[in-house]
Amino acid sequence: MVFASHYKPFHFKMTQRTVENKAKQNYTEQQKLHIFNTEFLPHIDSMYNFAYRLTFDEDESKDLVQETYLKAFRFLNSFQQGTNAKAWLFRILKNSFINDFRKKSKQPAKVDYQEVETYYNSDNVDVSITTDLRVDAVQDMIGDEISNALNSLAVDFRTVIILCDLEGFTYEEMAKILDIPIGTVRSRLHRARNLLKEKLQVYAKSMGYNK
Amino acid sequence: MAKNILDWLRNNLRGQSGSCEDCLKILELIVDGEATALQEKQFRDHIEACLPCYESFNLEKSIKKLLQTKLEKKPVPSDLIESIKSRINETAE
Numbered sequence: 241m242v243f244a245s246h247y248k249p250f251h252f253k254m255t256q257r258t259v260e261n262k263a264k265q266n267y268t269e270q271q272k273l274h275i276f277n278t279e280f281l282p283h284i285d286s287m288y289n290f291a292y293r294l295t296f297d298e299d300e301s302k303d304l305v306q307e308t309y310l311k312a313f314r315f316l317n318s319f320q321q322g323t324n325a326k327a328w329l330f331r332i333l334k335n336s337f338i339n340d341f342r343k344k345s346k347q348p349a350k351v352d353y354q355e356v357e358t359y360y361n362s363d364n365v366d367v368s369i370t371t372d373l374r375v376d377a378v379q380d381m382i383g384d385e386i387s388n389a390l391n392s393l394a395v396d397f398r399t400v401i402i403l404c405d406l407e408g409f410t411y412e413e414m415a416k417i418l419d420i421p422i423g424t425v426r427s428r429l430h431r432a433r434n435l436l437k438e439k440l441q442v443y444a445k446s447m448g449y450n451k
Numbered sequence: 452m453a454k455n456i457l458d459w460l461r462n463n464l465r466g467q468s469g470s471c472e473d474c475l476k477i478l479e480l481i482v483d484g485e486a487t488a489l490q491e492k493q494f495r496d497h498i499e500a501c502l503p504c505y506e507s508f509n510l511e512k513s514i515k516k517l518l519q520t521k522l523e524k525k526p527v528p529s530d531l532i533e534s535i536k537s538r539i540n541e542t543a544e
Binding site for chain 2: 273276281284285288289292298302305306309310313314373374375378379381382383386387390401404405406410411426429430433436437440
């Protein structure tokens with residue numbers, strides 16, 4: 241069964257670095273299925289929504305989530321039962337997205353993040369961009385507005401907001417999922433939030449909120 | 452009239468500029484629950500006496516709440532779960 245005509249036969253490029261746990265477990269098939277059903281599958285809603293925010297396409301999202309779960313099962317012996325399954329799965333998904341799906345993604349190529357990050361890490365940049373955005377304007381916004389604002393951010397900025405604000409990962413977990421230092425997590429979040437505020441400010445103005 | 456009162460409050464309930472800078476730096480740590488107990492205390496003490504920082508804090512919190520409550524959550528297509536399960540069962544055999 242395929243969801244999209246471009247779906248390739250299942251093939252991983254998962255490296256040792258992709259998984260946190262280097263110590264191998266030796267689960268029986270029954271144990272594997274148990275872990276899969278009780279610790280992995282419950283996260284499928286979060287995974288699917290994250291995949292959708294990355295690809296903006298239902299078929300691609302399904303492919304991405306399926307590939308992630310198949311990889312997770314295949315590499316289950318690298319996972320320690322009872323540890324942070326959600327972070328582990330998100331990391332696999334993010335790597336699958338970068339390796340296999342980003343090329344096909346309908347999103348146009350975005351900014352060079354290395355460059356952006358270097359600039360915004362320097363100390364002479366404003367700690368916080370002041371906007372005229374008001375709390376009551378924010379509270380009056382509807383789902384479409386916040387969704388469009390979030391979707392309009394470059395994928396790396398969108399990602400950190402999703403991981404932190406929607407999925408509730410800690411900075412440390414995010415650092416592991418994204419394979420970046422915690423300092424970069426923080427600065428990327430800071431920048432992403434400023435960009436989001438700017439977008440929301442545009443909506444607020446069009447709604448008639450002016451200071 | 453309300454606008455003028457708020458402006459007055461903002462100008463007069465403003466913390467020392469140095470501490471506002473520190474405050475805004477740790478604002479996100481506070482909102483994300485990543486601050487130390489000491490940072491939390493310093494922050495709360497500061498915003499009690501500083502309206503601009505208090506407003507910044509409220510704004511960040513309201514945006515986070517907006518994201519968490521108003522963003523549409525897509526339901527997982529039911530055929531996806533079935534497809535994954537059947538592929539897993541094939542692999543497990």
